[in-house]
Amino acid sequence: MSVRDILEGRLTEKEVELRGWLVTKRSSGGVQFLMIRDGTGRLQCTVHKDEVGEKIFQKTDKLTQESSLTLKGIVKVDKRAPDGYEVKVRDLQVIQLAAQDYPLSKKEHGIDFLMDWRHLWIRSSRQAAILKIRAEVIKACRDFLDEEDFTLTDSPIFTPSIVEGAATLFETPYFGDKAFLTQSGQLYVEATIAAFGKVYCFGPTFRAERSKTPRHLTEFWMVEPEMAFFSFEDNLRLQEEMVSYIVKKTLEKRSKDFEVLKRDIKPLKKVEPPFDRISYTEAIEILQKNGYSIEWGEDLGLPHERTISLKFEKPVFVHRYPARTRAFYMQPDPVDSKVALCADLMAPEGYGEIIGGSERIHDLKLLEQRIEEFGLPRKAYEWYLDLRRYGSVPHSGFGLGIERVVTWICKLKHIRETIPFPRTMTRIYP
RNA sequence: GCCGUCGUAGCUCAGCUCGGUAGAGCGGCUGGCUGUUAACCAGUCGGUCGUAGGUUCAAGUCCUACCGACGGCGCCA
Numbered sequence: 001m002s003v004r005d006i007l008e009g010r011l012t013e014k015e016v017e018l019r020g021w022l023v024t025k026r027s028s029g030g031v032q033f034l035m036i037r038d039g040t041g042r043l044q045c046t047v048h049k050d051e052v053g054e055k056i057f058q059k060t061d062k063l064t065q066e067s068s069l070t071l072k073g074i075v076k077v078d079k080r081a082p083d084g085y086e087v088k089v090r091d092l093q094v095i096q097l098a099a100q101d102y103p104l105s106k107k108e109h110g111i112d113f114l115m116d117w118r119h120l121w122i123r124s125s126r127q128a129a130i131l132k133i134r135a136e137v138i139k140a141c142r143d144f145l146d147e148e149d150f151t152l153t154d155s156p157i158f159t160p161s162i163v164e165g166a167a168t169l170f171e172t173p174y175f176g177d178k179a180f181l182t183q184s185g186q187l188y189v190e191a192t193i194a195a196f197g198k199v200y201c202f203g204p205t206f207r208a209e210r211s212k213t214p215r216h217l218t219e220f221w222m223v224e225p226e227m228a229f230f231s232f233e234d235n236l237r238l239q240e241e242m243v244s245y246i247v248k249k250t251l252e253k254r255s256k257d258f259e260v261l262k263r264d265i266k267p268l269k270k271v272e273p274p275f276d277r278i279s280y281t282e283a284i285e286i287l288q289k290n291g292y293s294i295e296w297g298e299d300l301g302l303p304h305e306r307t308i309s310l311k312f313e314k315p316v317f318v319h320r321y322p323a324r325t326r327a328f329y330m331q332p333d334p335v336d337s338k339v340a341l342c343a344d345l346m347a348p349e350g351y352g353e354i355i356g357g358s359e360r361i362h363d364l365k366l367l368e369q370r371i372e373e374f375g376l377p378r379k380a381y382e383w384y385l386d387l388r389r390y391g392s393v394p395h396s397g398f399g400l401g402i403e404r405v406v407t408w409i410c411k412l413k414h415i416r417e418t419i420p421f422p423r424t425m426t427r428i429y430p
Numbered sequence: 431g432c433c434g435u436c437g438u439a440g441c442u443c444a445g446c447u448c449g450g451u452a453g454a455g456c457g458g459c460u461g462g463c464u465g466u467u468a469a470c471c472a473g474u475c476g477g478u479c480g481u482a483g484g485u486u487c488a489a490g491u492c493c494u495a496c497c498g499a500c501g502g503c504g505c506c507a
Contacts (some may be wrong), residue, residue, distance in 0.1 A: 030464035049464070065457095080465055100458060101440070106468045107456050108442055112499050168506085184507090209506050210431070216506070301503085344507075356507045401507065426499085 004040035006085050011075045022067045032060050045087040056092055065102045068095040119430045129257035130417050133250055134406045140249040141223045144242050145200050153192035155185025155201040168208040181206035187384055189226035193395055200225040210425055214414040219423040226397035232341040232359040235396035236317055239345060239355055240273040243315055247271040263411050267349055270313050277317040283308055297322050305352035312348060319343035328374040331359040347408040354405050357398025364388035
């Protein structure tokens with residue numbers, strides 16, 4: 001028996017037993033009002049002195065916030081209850097009387113304080129709603145890819161070498177040697193496509209960048225599909241279908257949580273294929289017309305991404321960035337080799353990039369040349385070059401940042417609330 | 431890493447301009463209230479004012495350094 005069952009009206013006038021936690025308690029003389037949370041929802045329970053007797057009433061009176069308890073009673077429909085239903089308590093047992101100094105009050109707290117108490121903060125309805133939506137986003141990613149006949153092939157977290165060369169990696173001892181925590185599983189899924197055709201990896205990734213922004217974590221989760229024989233265009237089509245699926249499923253399954261967050265879902269309902277596509281070159285022109293002093297060849301910062309994103313109602317692809325500024329493995333555009341066949345997907349409502357993807361170089365000679373141009377240690381990439389020696393095929397893939405998607409879908413100001421225990425440059429506790 | 435703002439009770443903050451020995455609300459505790467909705471009412475507990483140094487008869491308040499947090503930028507998918 002759960003609070004959800006009661007709120008859905010299935011147990012009215014029935015005797016129920018609930019197990020959960022005391023969210024808050026109010027009283028008015030001989031009646032006490034307990035707000036109980038059991039993981040499926042919240043429900044008001046009433047304890048009447050003249051019905052339960054002095055002993056139980058005293059026990060209830062001594063309950064502290066977040067005490068765990070079991071209670072029995074009858075489910076009643078009552079207009080005075082916050083959700084229309086309440087349980088009239090007959091008996092109550094305390095599992096553990098919580099210490100009286102529970103640090104989180106109903107009033108405001110600062111973010112640093114809340115993060116220090118993150119292990120308790122996740123009990124709050126707002127944080128729980130965000131994490132429920134996160135869980136749904138993850139499930140939608142997996143369901144979508146599984147239904148599209150993808151095979152999950154997870155990549156290692158300990159890696160021997162730098163993947164893209166640029167970003168800072170976390171280093172850790174490894175039996176007398178050094179290892180690095182992965183910053184992308186992409187190179188490894190490029191290997192598994194030759195066994196399975198369409199694959200993805202899904203796991204945590206680590207970046208030791210000293211980024212202090214509302215959209216960076218040092219540890220975050222990424223889903224990285226990789227598809228044999230997929231052209232650049234095929235790749236974009238898959239991305240817009242997947243993102244639309246995620247949004248649709250999340251709206252469908254977690255509408256209550258969006259209400260808790262007071263998230264206006266109208267913009268989300270517009271998310272369906274096809275998404276708009278603009279080239280990097282067009283993006284630069286748009287930005288210049290909007291008064292930015294940015295030249296072709298420069299990378300886009302958050303203000304730029306935001307400006308672009310706000311011009312579209314749906315997510316928008318910005319494609320064909322200058323090849324020089326992009327990763328070594330990206331396929332040059334056959335029409336103009338100055339740009340790469342890559343695209344970033346910008347979430348709407350001023351949120352920036354949520355996906356980065358590209359067609360990969362499948363020609364051995366070209367890849368060898370790029371590794372040299374980028375000054376990468378050739379030896380570390382021999383296995384990766386093997387993939388171009390033995391049955392190389394054109395292929396494409398992308399990486400979708402789970403937390404960035406959740407930040408956008410929930411319309412949050414900061415990414416740190418989208419993961420149960422965020423890791424940032426300055427926080428590793430709790 | 432750079433720029434800005436901030437650091438006073440468990441929490442959120444006022445007090446700093448103009449130096450004179452610390453305040454509110456919330457939470458906790460005690461009591462009251464038989465339908466509360468961030469309940470309400472009364473009482474009560476609670477602070478070496480981030481740290482170190484300096485100026486001064488006197489520093490929460492002025493000065494310097496450091497530490498920490500937050501916001502923005504940079505780095506970065």
